[in-house]
Amino acid sequence: MRHLTKDELVLFYYREKGGVDRRQAEEHLQSCDLCRRELADLAQSLEAIESLPIPERDEKYGGEVWTRIRPRLAEGFGRRWSFVPPLRSWALAGSVAVLLVVAFWGGRLWQQRQTPTAAAIPAPARERILMVAIGDHLERAQMLLVEVMNQEAEGPVGVSQKKQLAQDLVQSNRLYRQTALRDGEPGVANVLDELERVLLYISHSPNEISADELASLQHQIESQGILFKVRVVELQVQDKQKRAGSHMPGTPL
Amino acid sequence: MLTTRAIFRLAFRMTGNEHDAEDMVQETFLRAYRALHKFESRADFGTWLYRVAINCSLDHLRRARRREEQPYSEGLPPKEESESLSSIPSGGPTPERLLLSVELKKKLDGAMAELSDRERAAFVMRHIDGCSIEEIGKAVGLRGTAAKNTVFRAVQKLREALQPMVNS
Numbered sequence: 001m002r003h004l005t006k007d008e009l010v011l012f013y014y015r016e017k018g019g020v021d022r023r024q025a026e027e028h029l030q031s032c033d034l035c036r037r038e039l040a041d042l043a044q045s046l047e048a049i050e051s052l053p054i055p056e057r058d059e060k061y062g063g064e065v066w067t068r069i070r071p072r073l074a075e076g077f078g079r080r081w082s083f084v085p086p087l088r089s090w091a092l093a094g095s096v097a098v099l100l101v102v103a104f105w106g107g108r109l110w111q112q113r114q115t116p117t118a119a120a121i122p123a124p125a126r127e128r129i130l131m132v133a134i135g136d137h138l139e140r141a142q143m144l145l146v147e148v149m150n151q152e153a154e155g156p157v158g159v160s161q162k163k164q165l166a167q168d169l170v171q172s173n174r175l176y177r178q179t180a181l182r183d184g185e186p187g188v189a190n191v192l193d194e195l196e197r198v199l200l201y202i203s204h205s206p207n208e209i210s211a212d213e214l215a216s217l218q219h220q221i222e223s224q225g226i227l228f229k230v231r232v233v234e235l236q237v238q239d240k241q242k243r244a245g246s247h248m249p250g251t252p253l
Numbered sequence: 254m255l256t257t258r259a260i261f262r263l264a265f266r267m268t269g270n271e272h273d274a275e276d277m278v279q280e281t282f283l284r285a286y287r288a289l290h291k292f293e294s295r296a297d298f299g300t301w302l303y304r305v306a307i308n309c310s311l312d313h314l315r316r317a318r319r320r321e322e323q324p325y326s327e328g329l330p331p332k333e334e335s336e337s338l339s340s341i342p343s344g345g346p347t348p349e350r351l352l353l354s355v356e357l358k359k360k361l362d363g364a365m366a367e368l369s370d371r372e373r374a375a376f377v378m379r380h381i382d383g384c385s386i387e388e389i390g391k392a393v394g395l396r397g398t399a400a401k402n403t404v405f406r407a408v409q410k411l412r413e414a415l416q417p418m419v420n421s
Contacts, residue, residue: 007405014379016386018401041419045412046380048419052358054265062257069279073286149256190301192292222256225298232286 001028004035009042059150066231071195073232074239131241137172138234141195147225148202149218153211159202166202173199191229198226257282260306266377267310268317269362277313281306303382307374314370330416357418360389368407375401376407 001024004012011019020024029036109134144165151157177192205213221227260281264274285305292301365373374393378384384392390400 006409010405010408017384041416042412045415045419046408048357048415049380049411050363052361054262054353055271057258061261065257065278065282069282072283086288158352222299223297224294225292225302228285228298228302229289232289
């Protein structure tokens, strides 16, 4: 066989398709000092690049970046698409849903859903409470997702605390998702649906999961961009929450 | 797994300095936010975000070139200062090795500055992040053969620049 060209050596080094047949190249390299030396030189140069240090960032870095860009994201609201429906739309959502959310927020979901307490709350206050409740829910969900994504494991890892939090979040998530669907907001509903699958996976997990199971869960979160989307929705909810807070009675929202 | 830290590492490889890398990470997430409605739920978010980051870095490099800022060419040592890494025994971080690491970094920075924006992106994607030629082509907007040739050129340029230091 003829000598390998420089380009063929690069393809061979990176195990890329499209070069010479790999087996033939290996056989040639065994018998050809010149090509073997060329390949070794190439490898040495390329591996030297990898050895150069890169400044490290710790596990809080993702949150820090998000905090830094938040003000710039908020600037775009109103001009761009929005995950979260206009406040009035949420406010006009079925009264049962609002009652459920208000009651759930107070920690008395099933006992008080038929009581007149929530119905007696003025509409603007209901809207604010709803926004606070959703914001709180998304913040807790984010905390859980960040913890999962930052978890490193080589062997079995305990997840009982995460499981407990996921179980708490599943019920409220379902309510918000249903409300979003009812309001004709598929964007929000989709994000909450994706989040719910993760929450269900965690809540149904044993107290200890394997490193492979953890990696699979992390892949699910990462491949769908769930943390990113939840952060976006939470940010927009907060924005609306602020606007609801500054709303003066008698003026349209 | 494509975490924010991974995007920072990519950004650092592309820009060569921490400050620009930080800016690029933020810009990546801002762009992702603005383009999120274009993301198809069937696609892989990590792959999509990686492409956003590559495009961000290409734009960043173009802007930097337009401003005639050349961070990679600062402090380049004269060629005769180069010493072979292989002449120093491997092992712990001896002063000689640390010095050579600094020299190698300078040399690499200089060589990276000589690459075109696409060559730099293609090299980082292939060599650092292990992307296939096909993935590189899609991300930087090149057909298969052109993407392959871009990688070849980048590797040869870097090799020529680093070889005097790396090989005895």
